[in-house]
Amino acid sequence: MLDSSQQKGQSLAQQVASKIEELIKDQQYKVGDKLPNEFELASELNVGRGTIREAIKLLAARNVVMIQRGKGTFVSENPGLTEDPLGLSFITDKKKLSHDLMDVRMMIEPEIAKLAAENATYDEVKEMEKICLEIEELINNNENHEEKDIQLHSVIAKSSKNLVVPNLIPIIQTAISLFISLTNRSLREETIETHRQIVNAIKNKEGEAAKTAMKRHLGYNKDKLNI
């Protein structure tokens, strides 16, 4: 089985991991599918069960598959996308990282908002409005809205219908977490107001207005970082 794909310096487990990865890419196993069990994979790929087990662990480390104990191994929802895809957690200068992440968000999120205004479905707009209300309630109760904030930006990204943009979400997520920890969660009014403006523009299919509102939203955050 492992003839032409064998590469020098790769362990057998790595080779088997690449083989399983190819099967997923060739759509033999699709997102959410349960992989065959160790016995079946071992027999199909003509290697020992120990090797299959090791290969599966390597794939799980990169979130290609998810191991659910007692249930089996499944193809991840976003295969190959980890929590920290760019390794940003290894950057030690958190202050500069936070500024630079904000610059990157400024490059992409206004354009994402514009695409969302052009492509969001009715249901997606409903979801955005629901999350907006939840964020307002959390802010008004002085509770942490980080998770919901990330959720709102994620729904906007998904509704852009661009295939790449939703995969940038873990990066935006890092930015939001860092930002909230550095600024100690101020900007209550501005967050409520600009979130509403973004979602309204998307609802009204006004691309340029959505882009401008997102720029204003990020601009407040950026200013805050510079204080």
Add this chain to the structure above:
Amino acid sequence: MLDSSQQKGQSLAQQVASKIEELIKDQQYKVGDKLPNEFELASELNVGRGTIREAIKLLAARNVVMIQRGKGTFVSENPGLTEDPLGLSFITDKKKLSHDLMDVRMMIEPEIAKLAAENATYDEVKEMEKICLEIEELINNNENHEEKDIQLHSVIAKSSKNLVVPNLIPIIQTAISLFISLTNRSLREETIETHRQIVNAIKNKEGEAAKTAMKRHLGYNKDKLNI
């Protein structure tokens, strides 16, 4: 050693991998450093050598460390950044992926060129000029310039001095490879001309001109995809 960081459902190897990751993040081991050998790590973290070996493999799968046979294990240059950080190779619709990647490049690369014009050093500009000439020679000889093309965009990204932007390079790399394979390497003249414009604007520290030249460069590519 593994008291508070122990998480339910994580294997011992995963816990040890997290522990080593923390040591790298806390700067006990820095980029390029050789990690202590298996014996030393096993003794330091109070686990068996087999567990250390498994943990190291998990870290290598995410490019946190690199295993060099016979030499040892080293902290990677860009720890946590893999060849395909967003898992784009798992997206099956390559035609739409290529379009959507071009839209993302359009969002970020003109701004990157502007930052490069503001922050590139003399040596970085010299390097860009050298790569430009190399690309021109390859194109004129009808040879593949993909690798050099990626190198040019990488130097521009690094010279922006933004910490996040260089980590987006593997994504741009995927875009360039896909693009060249889908368009069968046309756009010879336009590539030579617009690359020169970008590098000249960066050399002259003209931010807006660099941004415009990058937009034109990507615009040619985008048009080509739509034919």
